[in-house]
Amino acid sequence: xxxxxxxxxxxxxxxxxxxxxxxxxxxxxxxxxxxxxxxxxxxxxxxxxxxxxxxxxxxxxxxxxxxxxxxxxxxxxxxxxxxxxxxxxxxxxxxxxxxxxxxxxxxxxxxxxxxxxxxxxxxxxxxxxxxxxxxxxxxxxxxxxxxxxxxxxxxxxxxxxxxxxxxxxxxxxxxxxxxxxxxxxxxxxxxxxxxxxxxxxxxxxxxxxxxxxxxxxxxxxxxxxxxxxxxxxxxxxxxxxxxxxxxxxxxxxxxxxxxxxxxxxxxxxxxxxxxxxxxxxxxxxxxxxxxx
Numbered sequence: 001x002x003x004x005x006x007x008x009x010x011x012x013x014x015x016x017x018x019x020x021x022x023x024x025x026x027x028x029x030x031x032x033x034x035x036x037x038x039x040x041x042x043x044x045x046x047x048x049x050x051x052x053x054x055x056x057x058x059x060x061x062x063x064x065x066x067x068x069x070x071x072x073x074x075x076x077x078x079x080x081x082x083x084x085x086x087x088x089x090x091x092x093x094x095x096x097x098x099x100x101x102x103x104x105x106x107x108x109x110x111x112x113x114x115x116x117x118x119x120x121x122x123x124x125x126x127x128x129x130x131x132x133x134x135x136x137x138x139x140x141x142x143x144x145x146x147x148x149x150x151x152x153x154x155x156x157x158x159x160x161x162x163x164x165x166x167x168x169x170x171x172x173x174x175x176x177x178x179x180x181x182x183x184x185x186x187x188x189x190x191x192x193x194x195x196x197x198x199x200x201x202x203x204x205x206x207x208x209x210x211x212x213x214x215x216x217x218x219x220x221x222x223x224x225x226x227x228x229x230x231x232x233x234x235x236x237x238x239x240x241x242x243x244x245x246x247x248x249x250x251x252x253x254x255x256x257x258x259x260x261x262x263x264x265x266x267x268x269x270x271x272x273x274x275x276x277x278x279x280x281x282x283x284x285x286x287x288x289x290x291x292x
Contacts (some may be wrong), residue, residue, distance in 0.1 A: 002044045006034040008059065009041055011097040016209045017045045017111075018202075025059030029068035030124045033224050034258070035098040036089055038128075039105045046110045049274045052217060053209040054109065056132065057202065063141065066123025067099075077249035099124040099156030105126040107131040107157075107228060110275045112212055116205040117192065118143045122180065130161035133224065134208060135192040138201045141183040143191065144291055145171075164231055167191050172233035216255045216271040249280045 002009050008020035019041050021028035045051045058064055106113055106128070115129040117137035123142040129135050145162070147153055154162075154175060163171040170189050175183070186192045196204045212220060226246060230239045250256060255273045262269035 002041065004037040004041060006031065006037045006221045007041055009012075009044070011048065011051055012226070014054060014204055014210055014213060017048070017051045017053070018055045018057065019045075019060045021056075022064070023063050023068075024058075026068060026123070027060070027062030027065035027120055028058045029065050030099065030128075031068050032090060032098060033243050035102055042109055047276050049217070049276050051111055053112040053114065053212050055114045055116055055202070055205045055209060056129075057205070060119070062119040062125075063115075063117045063121040064125030064128070065120050066125050066146065070095050097155045099127055100208075103131050103157040103161070103267050110279065111217075112209070112220055112224065114205050114208055116201050117143075118201055119196065122146055122152075124156050124281035127156035127158040127162075128157070130158055130165060131228075136196060136201065136204055136208070137183045137186060137192045138192045138194050138198045139183055140198055141186070142180050142181070143186050144178065145174045146178045146180065148175060214268065216259060216269070216273065217275045218253070218255055218271070218273040218279075219250065219276050222250065225279065244278075283289050 001011065004022075006021070006023055008022045009017070010020075012019045019038070021034065023031075023034070029138060042054075045054050104122075112134070113132040115132045115135040115137075117129065117135060118141065119138065120142045121137075122142070123146055126143050126145060145154070145158070147155070162175075166174075166189050181207065183192065183195055194204070226239070226242055230242065233239050238282050253273055255271045258271055259269050
C-alpha cells in the first residue's frame, strides 16, 4: 500500500480507495508536498486494478482550508515558492499553478472519483473538487472561492470547471464576493449532489462507490472521459464520432461478451479487461494535457 507524507491511503475489500488529506492540525491546508502526494495517489489508483472507485475526504474538522498561508504575504508569489517546490521533490514545471496540476490529474483519472466534503473547503480545497465526478457534503461543511479577497485570482482550472457545473452567474457571484457559504447553498446551486449528517457522510460515499461495483471498469473509464471531454465539443457530431468509435471498440471486447453472458446466465459479471493497461485510442484528435 503506498505511503504518503500528507495523505492517508487505503483500499478496502470492496475495491474502494479512500484518499484522506491528512494535515488536521492545519485543517488540511494545501502545500507543494500535498500536490505531489495527490498526483502520486491518483497514479496509484489508476495502476491498481483492484480499485474500482476513489473517495477523497479530509481528516479532522476540515476538508481543506486552501493554501497553507504559513509563508505570509509571499504565499502566492510563485517565483518565491519555486525553491520550496523543488525542495519538496517537484520535478515538474514549477512555474505552473500547483492546484491546476492536481485538477488535471484528477480529470485524467481512470476511476470514478467521489468527494466526501467533511468540513471547510476553501480556495484550492474547493477547486480541487471540481473535476471529481460526484460531490457530497456534510451539513456542516463550508465552501468559499475566496481568491479576490486575498488579492489573487481563480486557480486549479476552476475558471473552466466552475461555470460548467453551476453556470456563469453563480460562478461569478461566488468569485466576485469571495464569501464563504453553507453546504445548503452549495447543494441548492448544484455544486454538491447531496447533504448528509457528519456521521453519515463516509458511509454515504461508500454506498455510492459500491453502486459502481457491478459495472465494467473499462466502460466506466471510457464513459468518464466521453462526458468530460465531450464538454469541449463544438457540435454533437464530435461526441457522436467518439461514441461510435468507443462502441465499435468496446462492443467487440471480452468485457462485452462477459457482460452479455452474465446477464443471460443471471450471475455477476467478471469483466476481464484491465484499466491499468490504459484507454483505447478513442480520441486521436485529442491533445492530452500534461499534469506534471
